[in-house]
Amino acid sequence: MLILGSIIDVWKREIHDYYWIVFGSTGFLLVFISSDITSNLWTMGFALIIAPFVILVWRIGMFGGADAFALIALAVIAPMATFTDSPISPFTTLSNAAVLFTIPFFINIIRNGVSKIKGEDIFDGFEETDFKKIIAILIGYKAKNPKFAFSIEKTENGKKKFDLIMHHAENQEYCITPNTWITPGIPYLLLITGGFIIQLAYGDIILGRLLGL
Template structure:
């Protein structure tokens, strides 16, 4: 594989710095100011003028930005937060279609890789609930619910003694506890602070986006690679 021009290497490095710092902030605070993405977006746009093949890289940038309306729609629906959408758009500006692999990628590769990594929070929830039950805890004490809803609750949440960065997934109806499994939009709902409550964690998605981008750099598109390898 030919050595990539310095412009691309700098873009990859800048993108990684942006994502790693943002991931740390996301884990600690669950909130990142819009100015953060504006600064990196401007830096990425200015960087492209150092490209040795400006017209070609401008075309690549425009192609990579087709992800913008998709992630904005996903944000508005509530599938993830505004910071996650802005991160993917800014990433498309700083390091459009960036990879060190010879495997194929698309403008959606970082996102699709991150979605595959999203299975990790489900595994963590199942392990947490399994450990609680092995300790003899009745995690569904006081609930009048179907087995199907309980299985979903075990996958998406847990009974938190002191919730932090989580959204309540329980409600009381006619004096009975019930599970409320509807989608929670992170920017329209308050984090739960009530002790001993079933919650779904407000998963910081930026670390998963960072992981998705690293996979894109060194492997390519996991879904596309699997499909083409079939």
């Protein structure tokens, strides 16, 4: 479910709600042919405490509806699933995905570093503080032909400025202006998939570190 959904998300950046409804409904029905229905229902109910949280995060705009529904469907299909003895929680997949979310920051730093080495003036025309430039280097880069990305620059009084406000994952339009500073529209479902794989093979990265495991 997650791998196919990730492929669709990368390709189209949109997944219909029916996709998650079918998988989630199938997972729920399969509980009733299991050998321990009561225990499985309790485990599923506990895992579903993540549902109101991810719906709130979706409505705020930190990630898309497909990401929220994927986590809810996952809580139904494979609640608290892991192949290890490491502790996990209903939020483990999401917290692991949050750790993986730091990877794009390093990619942006490397990309901007390469541009500077090539002698490109990535801040040409900007009048900004060093602090905002550092933030821009972390979250984005100057793209020649943006695709599936959000603009993080604006013009005020004929001068370029960075626009570092949070972009709503579903309502904000993608930038198509050439040679513009952008922040990539990362398919968060990829990170959720990675987070779940880590949950299966390792457990909870953050919880494990807190407990010294």
